[in-house]
Amino acid sequence: MNPEPSPLLPRRDLLALATATGALAALPTFTASAAPQRPDASADDNSAYGSGGSLNTLWWQAPAGDTSMIEQGLPVGNGRLGALASNDSGHEVLLVTDATMWTGGLNDTLDSDGQFPYGRADFGSLTLLAKLTVDIPDHDLGAVSGYRRTLDLDRGVVGASYVRSGVTYRREIFSSRPDDAIVLHFSQNGGGRYTGTITLEGTHGEAAATSFGAAFANGLKYGAAVTAYGSGGKVTVSGANITFAGCKDLTVVVSGGTNYAPDPAHGYRDPKADPQKLARTKVRAAAGHSADTLLRTHVADHRAAFGTFGLSLGESTAEQRALDTWERIQLRATSGEPDPELEAAYVQFGRYLMVGSSRGSLPMGLQGVWLDGNDPDWMGDYHTDINIQMNYWMADRVGLSSCFDAFTDYCVTQVKDWTELTGRLFQDSRNRYRNTSGKVAGWTVAFSTNPYGGLGWWWHPAGNAWLCNSLWEHYEFTHSRTHLEKIYPLLKGACEFWEARLVTTTLDNGKEVLVADHDWSPEQGPQDARGNTYAQEVVWTLFGNYAAASAELQRDSGYASTISGLRRRLYLPVVSPKSGWLEEWMSPDNLGETTHRHLSPLINLFPGDRIRPDGSTPKDIVDGATALLTARGMNSFGWANAWRSLCWSRLKNADNAYQLVVNNLRPSENGTNGTAFNLFDIYEVETGRGIFQIEANFGTPAAVTEMLLYSRPGHLELLPALPDAWAESGSITGAGARGGFVVDLSWKNGKPTEVKLRSVGGRTTTVAHGGKTRTVTVKPGGSVTLRDFAR
Secondary structure (H helix, E strand, C coil), X not given: CCCCCCCCCCHHHCCCCCCCCCCCCCCCXXXXXXXXXXXXXXXXXXXXXXXXXXXXXXXXXXXXXXXXXXXXXXXXXXXXXXXXXXXXXCEEEEEEEECCCECCCCCCCCCCCCCECCCCCCCCCECCCEEEEEECHHHCHHHCEEEEEEEECCCCEEEEEEEECCEEEEEEEEEECCCCEEEEEEEEECCCCEEEEEEEXXXXXXXXXXXXXXXXXXXXXXXXXXXXXEECCEEEEECCEEEEEEECEEEEEEEXXXXXXXXXXXXXXXXXXXXXXXXXXXXXXXXXXXXXXXXXXXXXXXXXXHXXXXXXXXXXXXXXXXXXXXXXXXXXXXXXXXXXHHHHHHXXXXXXXXXXXXXXXXXXXXXXXXXXXXXCHHHHXXXXXXXXXXXXXXXXXXXXXXXXXXXXXXXXXXXXXXXXXXXXXXXXXXXXXXXXXXXXXXXXXEEEECCCCCXXXXXXXXXXXXXXXXXXXXXXXXXXXXXXXXXXXXHHHHHHHHHHHCEEEECXXXXXXXXXXXXXXXXXXXXXXXCCHHHHHHHHHHHHHHHHHHHHHCCCHHHHHHHHHHHHHECCCCECCCCCCECCCCCCCCCCCCCCCCCHHHCCCCCCCCCCCCCCCCHHHHHHHXXXXXXXXXXXXXXXXXXXXXXXXXXXXHHHHHXXXXXXXXXXXXXXXXXXXXXXEEEEEECXXXXXCCHHHHHHHHHHHHHHEEEECXXXXXXXXXXXXXXXXXXXXXXXXXXXXXXXXXXXXXXXXXXXXXXXXXXXXXXXXXXXXXXXXXXXXXXXXXXXXXX
């Protein structure tokens, strides 16, 4: 994009679009808002314009094909509104998704087995909003040379450049949160011109138009609009399309959304919202500013979120740096040689995706805000038995704590309906997971949830505990009392559910213990087992977290005492005398698949930390957990590899932890598990068919950071699983640590050289490395720097 602002056409030449009605109440959805704050136009600052040489700039030498957008399209997003861009020189395609573009509803009629329906019509599905194309006929890919395509993670901008007839043409695409719109800017250097057509189409049968509005059968309204302006030529509406001719530069602005509102009292709708009119207003407002201003506004906002964290894992070779991103992915797999800068960039790519899909709207589901059709596998939903939790393991660890808020707000909003459904339906006589006590209280969920308070697939009794434990862990990182007050009712309600659900059983030694009622260890084995390890562990952690929350807020001390009493009576797993593994069920036998993708019985190795190799956990339990993890294997789906890596980090096995990260970087070919052309993680559903599942793009960066820094309240360990590939030198800055700290750490020759702790609420912690421990005390808001760990 040219640093000089492109002159706007006179107002009469802007596309005439109707303005929306008055501003709506502030909602974290598609809504009217105040004009965004603009950067100082007088400042001599070209930082919004990338040089293309940054270590956080990814690049390719080919665009995406129309039928390969999920593997090759480059993502942009503003936290709610996302798109995949093809960057074809003559046929730019954007597939646009709004995070709230959901069919379905409450889904509160059970199937004959007492479980929930799970279809696109009843439970619902995330779907596309629109398709935008910009056709430039004389810029066909075969007629250009020097094609280059980039994703600038630092600026949040997708770009492409090429040469035609001696003229260099460039385009930049970004999804602006301040302007709530996607912007495409086409420029050139050398006297070229742009001539072509812009087409906006709905993806649910809506005809091409400069704006459209419609509604689903569930009553959700949606709409989108596009406008364009340029200089040195003419931009006009031509029937259903926009045409441009002889333009020196061209700016296209598209926006859209729904009338979804996080308000169960009004059916999760804003009854006053008109998405089509609002989209028209937003594109018209954005088009009142130069492309330069829109870019600077976007980059300032993006950097405020993205620029909180830094990572260096060492230097790559000149040969590696000379290759494009896809060539580097392939070389990493074939050569076996580490590529530290690529591996660090993969972490930053995950952070880019989080900034683009988890700010001010719904949380990230199985694909974030990036689809290539209206039929994503598993509805693109929120899976509660690993997927949504893994999506947010990374947030606090990599300086993106604010992105966690979407997950918190979702749970807080949905729990009213979850509680009502639990009370009304969980004890259905057909539900094989119902409480044999005959009692029910509090709330739980199913394996799948949607944004309408609805549940799908089978009941997941322990899902409430895992969600709550994730919410509590965010408090451990941030020490945000506001967050704790928001989540406290969820923790208490989950405890009430388990107080009603636990049953007493007598062990062979005559000891009476409490165990979870009939359940499933996700997603394998018997469906009627009592006391499975997964449930016992997450409930043990939940009860401890609730007691801590009660003490911190000075609420319900009597009930907290009751829950602590139940916790002391919980059965905790033992090691099988047959296999030597930590038992997954309350049985010495292996009742499932040895190499199953889920690590449910190891949930308190990671993300929990009841099982620790530091002498605080009985050796036989640590050995049993290690044996089970070994048996699960080193090759699985991307998210499963990430979880395995995190567990090996907790066991301080750097070689295995690193190898699993490397396994996820293997190129996906013909749908195999691995990394796609655009770095999306691909999940092989069946031979020859792979799908995009986003959680590995977050779980793998979490694994990288856990290799560098382990934390729990009161204790930090530096470089617990540092692999040889990164040992020579490196640094991590802005890393969150449980206990209320942010850490900057540098190392050389495998040992820390300096660590700085900044308190965000924490006061005292031990800092350990290589058997040495120091106790640090710091005031909230203060910092302390330690050196000489290498001695």
